Amino acid sequence: MEGQEKRPYSDAAFMDSKQEMDLLVSKSLAGREVKPNVLFANLEKTTKALSSGMVKWSRKNSLWPMQFGLACCAIELMDFGSSRIDAERRGFLMFRATPRQCDVMIVAGWVTKSIVPEIKRLYEQMLSPKYVIAYGECATCGGPWFESYNIMKGIDQVLPVDVYVAGCPPKPENLFGALVKLQKKVGGEVEV
Amino acid sequence: MRFDRYEDRANLADALEQMKAKGFSYLEKITAVDYKDHMEALYFLVDIEKNENELIKVRLENSSLWLPTVMELFKSADWYEREMAEMFGITIRGRKTERLLLEKWDGIDPPLRKSFVWGQEYRNREQKG
Amino acid sequence: MQITRINIGPIHPSTHGVLRLIVDLDGDTIEKVEPHIGFLHRGVEKLVENRMYMQNHVYMEKMDYVAPLAVDELYVATVEEAMGIEVKERAQYIRTIELELQRIASHLFFIGTLCNDIGNLFTVFIWCFADRDRVLRLLETATGSRMFYANMRLGGVKQDFPKGFEEDVLDCMDYIEKRTKEYERFLEKNPIFMERMKNVGILSSEDAIEYGISGPTLRASGIDYDTRKNHPYYAYEKASFSTQVLSRGDSFARYKIRVMEIRESINVIRLAFKKMPEGDAIGMPVKLVPPPIKKNEVIVRRELPRGENMMYMVADKKGPYRLAMRSAIFVSMAALDHIARGHKLADLFAIMGSLDFVMADVDK
Numbered sequence: 001m002e003g004q005e006k007r008p009y010s011d012a013a014f015m016d017s018k019q020e021m022d023l024l025v026s027k028s029l030a031g032r033e034v035k036p037n038v039l040f041a042n043l044e045k046t047t048k049a050l051s052s053g054m055v056k057w058s059r060k061n062s063l064w065p066m067q068f069g070l071a072c073c074a075i076e077l078m079d080f081g082s083s084r085i086d087a088e089r090r091g092f093l094m095f096r097a098t099p100r101q102c103d104v105m106i107v108a109g110w111v112t113k114s115i116v117p118e119i120k121r122l123y124e125q126m127l128s129p130k131y132v133i134a135y136g137e138c139a140t141c142g143g144p145w146f147e148s149y150n151i152m153k154g155i156d157q158v159l160p161v162d163v164y165v166a167g168c169p170p171k172p173e174n175l176f177g178a179l180v181k182l183q184k185k186v187g188g189e190v191e192v
Numbered sequence: 193m194r195f196d197r198y199e200d201r202a203n204l205a206d207a208l209e210q211m212k213a214k215g216f217s218y219l220e221k222i223t224a225v226d227y228k229d230h231m232e233a234l235y236f237l238v239d240i241e242k243n244e245n246e247l248i249k250v251r252l253e254n255s256s257l258w259l260p261t262v263m264e265l266f267k268s269a270d271w272y273e274r275e276m277a278e279m280f281g282i283t284i285r286g287r288k289t290e291r292l293l294l295e296k297w298d299g300i301d302p303p304l305r306k307s308f309v310w311g312q313e314y315r316n317r318e319q320k321g
Numbered sequence: 322m323q324i325t326r327i328n329i330g331p332i333h334p335s336t337h338g339v340l341r342l343i344v345d346l347d348g349d350t351i352e353k354v355e356p357h358i359g360f361l362h363r364g365v366e367k368l369v370e371n372r373m374y375m376q377n378h379v380y381m382e383k384m385d386y387v388a389p390l391a392v393d394e395l396y397v398a399t400v401e402e403a404m405g406i407e408v409k410e411r412a413q414y415i416r417t418i419e420l421e422l423q424r425i426a427s428h429l430f431f432i433g434t435l436c437n438d439i440g441n442l443f444t445v446f447i448w449c450f451a452d453r454d455r456v457l458r459l460l461e462t463a464t465g466s467r468m469f470y471a472n473m474r475l476g477g478v479k480q481d482f483p484k485g486f487e488e489d490v491l492d493c494m495d496y497i498e499k500r501t502k503e504y505e506r507f508l509e510k511n512p513i514f515m516e517r518m519k520n521v522g523i524l525s526s527e528d529a530i531e532y533g534i535s536g537p538t539l540r541a542s543g544i545d546y547d548t549r550k551n552h553p554y555y556a557y558e559k560a561s562f563s564t565q566v567l568s569r570g571d572s573f574a575r576y577k578i579r580v581m582e583i584r585e586s587i588n589v590i591r592l593a594f595k596k597m598p599e600g601d602a603i604g605m606p607v608k609l610v611p612p613p614i615k616k617n618e619v620i621v622r623r624e625l626p627r628g629e630n631m632m633y634m635v636a637d638k639k640g641p642y643r644l645a646m647r648s649a650i651f652v653s654m655a656a657l658d659h660i661a662r663g664h665k666l667a668d669l670f671a672i673m674g675s676l677d678f679v680m681a682d683v684d685k
Contacts, residue, residue, distance in 0.1 A: 268533030
């Protein structure tokens with residue numbers, strides 16, 4: 001490739017096309033001596049931050065859970081929704097029975113092989129973005145029924161799980177802490 | 193338990209009918225135990241007014257595992273017999289035995305027999321007995 | 322006559338647990354109900370044979386998860402009878418008091434979920450859970466855990482009552498007595514509740530004995546049979562205890578009898594505290610080599626909040642050879658077909674709510 005004139009920019013900048021465009025624009029503007037408009041640049045930045053931040057804020061503060069109590073952890077889930085540890089003060093209200101209106105599925109109780117097709121069907125009926133919390137040890141890893149012939153060893157063999165809560169059963173305060181962690185994940189404050 | 197006697201399979205229906213006429217009209221449980229060379233089926237009966245309990249055992253050899261049904265005498269025997277048939281593999285003659293508890297279970301031994309061994313790889317101490 | 326077959330699927334907000342019902346309907350009237358169970362089956366009777374005696378509490382407590390202390394006590398009493406160990410006297414009174422507290426918590430749970438199923442009376446649900454939380458806090462100070470208490474040891478309990486426990490319990494019992502009067506006053510004047518519960522799901526006394534039903538359901542149909550009275554154990558003879566019987570057999574009687582049982586439990590607790598002796602109540606610690614077995618086959622019966630449970634055990638040297646469990650709710654599920662014929666579809670949930678079943682006990 002002799003005889004070609006030397007390129008004005010390096011190879012590393014060529015790889016990133018946005019950087020390349022910036023370089024080209026600044027090169028062309030440099031000859032014109034126009035001062036960039038600070039007001040419009042800041043306005044664009046703030047509206048972008050406001051809109052995506054507002055969407056994330058509203059999504060994380062109004063997560064509606066689905067009633068999925070299978071076994072003993074469902075009793076603590078009912079206690080979580082009633083008056084001492086109030087789930088509604090962080091937006092976790094409206095335990096709905098239909099999956100079309102819900103964001104979070106809290107799997108509480110042990111999962112047997114007979115009920116796995118129903119769980120998959122309900123998960124596919126939920127609208128994205130959707131999240132799953134595995135509540136208790138039976139949903140995390142099989143629990144005390146690890147050696148049984150009819151049990152799935154954890155719900156994460158079937159569905160993707162976001163937060164695991166350990167305990168048998170975990171106290172409702174533990175579920176509240178898991179809820180706060182899930183809210184941080186939905187709001188983008190935690191690196192996934 | 194106060195009385196505990198063995199019956200033959202052929203006399204079973206007559207013996208239970210006699211007990212029902214004597215006042216033992218509450219059938220509490222039908223279950224079975226797997227000793228390795230034979231099996232025993234157990235019938236628990238209760239007399240509510242006089243507070244007495246009785247246990248009738250039937251011995252079954254491994255080559256002929258069947259029992260007659262007692263569903264006409266006691267209505268609670270229906271689901272107990274279905275559970276015993278599914279868990280131990282004992283056929284109940286006189287009715288259709290369908291599955292009760294396990295769905296989608298193909299071609300494996302009845303679970304509660306001693307010959308069905310499950311989960312040995314999770315345990316690091318030897319099997320007792 | 323045209324029959325429609327509908328499926329009330331496994332995951333439903335009004336079935337207490339995971340149960341599939343296939344209902345044949347003629348218009349709105351029920352012709353046949355067929356329950357399909359087994360969605361929570363994990364084979365407890367097989368798992369128990371692989372463990373030693375005192376490692377098995379963990380499996381037993383999860384059988385009836387609304388009243389776990391009662392099932393644990395039934396199992397430990399079976400093992401004690403096989404080994405010929407006697408329970409110390411102060412521990413008998415402690416066990417009685419804890420069992421009655423567990424019975425009050427379980428009946429409050431029943432009232433709350435029944436009202437939730439019937440007309441979405443969510444207020445009563447929240448009240449009942451707040452009161453049940455106070456009783457669970459008492460059990461937490463006595464045993465250390467809110468829901469699964471492994472408190473029973475051979476011959477006694479794991480730890481004695483702390484100081485000041487008696488005043489706390491008696492305060493709480495006064496509060497709960499006042500609250501049951503409020504529940505009755507609120508619910509028995511509510512036209513929705515009365516219309517849906519009176520004369521619905523009548524079970525006659527002959528049918529109840531034929532189907533093998535026990536517990537409050539049997540006593541609401543007119544038969545006076547209670548294991549605490551007929552085969553008394555622990556402190557039930559000394560704390561004078563009387564059974565409650567109603568004779569109508571409909572859903573309202575099944576609800577009312579549990580409210581009456583809450584009051585009877587409060588009386589038993591007060592009398593037991595007056596008569597409790599001083600002494601040592603702590604049982605044997607758990608060891609790798611258990612005491613020797615004296616009896617090979619044992620049968621023990623106890624009265625749980627939902628009925629009469631029984632355990633039959635064939636004992637081996639280190640662990641049970643065969644443990645057969647009878648649960649009181651297994652037969653109520655079989656009798657559901659007989660009770661619900663001829664009613665409308667909306668009455669099915671009132672009947673199921675008043676029979677009070679827990680699905681983990683049905684599929685062992």
